[in-house]
Amino acid sequence: MSPAPLVCRGIGEFREALADRLGAASGAVSLGLVPTMGALHEGHGHLVRLARQENAVVAVSVFVNPLQFGPDEDYERYPRALDADVELLTRHGADLVLAPALEQMYPDGEPLVRVTAGRLGAVLDGASRPGHFDGALTVVNKLLNIARPPVPARFRAYFGEKDAQQLLLVRRMVADFDLPVEIRPVPIVRDDDGLALSSRNRYLDPAQRRSALVLSRALRELAAGQVGLEAARARIDAEDGVRLDYLVVVDPRTLEPAEPAPGALALVAAHVGSTRLIDNLAL
Structure with missing residues (x-):
């Protein structure tokens, strides 16, 4: 060592x-x-x-x-x-x-x-x-x-x-x-289940941690074209104990709204219980 x-x-x-x-x-x-x-x-x-x-x-x-x-x-x-x-x-x-x-x-x-x-x-x-x-x-x-x-x-x-x-x-x-x-x-480092590593993850109890996986899951589905932006927002909002702050697709150079297309960046923030988490994924 x-x-x-x-x-x-x-x-x-x-x-x-x-x-x-x-x-x-x-x-x-x-x-x-x-x-x-x-x-x-x-x-x-x-x-x-x-x-x-x-x-x-x-x-x-x-x-x-x-x-x-x-x-x-x-x-x-x-x-x-x-x-x-x-x-x-x-x-x-x-x-x-x-x-x-x-x-x-x-x-x-x-x-x-x-x-x-x-x-x-x-x-x-x-x-x-x-x-x-x-x-x-x-x-x-x-x-x-x-x-x-x-x-x-x-x-x-x-x-x-x-x-x-x-x-x-x-x-x-x-x-x-x-x-x-x-x-x-x-680049972002993730746990095996896809949750982005964060110092605030330690605030989550086991049930909240499972609920938090909806963030990375929604980003992956959005990036793969499996869901649209509104559907991805609805999936997060429907997760027990999760309150969506925002899910947007932007130009990563300006943060201006952009179409879900290669080169754009999807950003999400949500409260899981009382803990605020963020994540993102390049499309």
């Missing part, structure tokens, strides 16, 4: 350790950053493994960002299990973990200046969770600046495709602000 990663609770400590690791790297020097909110699962492990394959140094951030939670959402109960996270990251070869306290990230309280997601952040999940993407982009921008290599090195950041709208917004932010980082999208 790989040695355990160095866990840094302070930003200054992390930057010093990062400079040491990059300075000691041989060959092509590169950094792979995997930003997370912790409660890690094998989907995160897949991101870290890919980062390990492609970079000399791999860093993972673990920070539950309050800016992206609404007043009625699950910030307080969002699972926090740093020891288990470090165990998973050890298996997958991470070198450094940045696990800052809230006061480290926001020493003066909530930041007065934030990144705004604009019109792309006001639809779909942004409409259901106002302000969510402003908070997500603000912390991602901050993490990219914290982890920017202090020595000449290629810099990549890894994001899962399950959060398709967030991924699009991060890519737009990087392009629009000319940030010196390559965004690496990583």
Whole structure:
């Protein structure tokens, strides 16, 4: 097994350790950053493994960002299990973990200046969770600046495709602000039954987990042309304990509505019990 990663609770400590690791790297020097909110699962492990394959140094951030939670959402109960996270990251070869306290990230309280997601952040999940993407982009921008290599090195950041709208917004932010980082999208990882891996899956009881399978099933049937959009929505709505937020087909570059056709992206969000889940599938 790989040695355990160095866990840094302070930003200054992390930057010093990062400079040491990059300075000691041989060959092509590169950094792979995997930003997370912790409660890690094998989907995160897949991101870290890919980062390990492609970079000399791999860093993972673990920070539950309050800016992206609404007043009625699950910030307080969002699972926090740093020891288990470090165990998973050890298996997958991470070198450094940045696990800052809230006061480290926001020493003066909530930041007065934030990144705004604009019109792309006001639809779909942004409409259901106002302000969510402003908070997500603000912390991602901050993490990219914290982890920017202090020595000449290629810099990549890894994001899962399950959060398709967030991924699009991060890519737009990087392009629009000319940030010196390559965004690496990583395909969705699913359990054997098709459910997309998510930190929130642990909230589901066995019956709810079975009900949640309707999301991936509806996406597959829609992609295969077995059902139309309205029929797929009706199937989800008819599932016991599931409340559909949206099921749409969009242009993945703009999130504008599109016909169900090759190149389009189907996106779904629904509450299973009190747990909100998202999924998507390219058509």
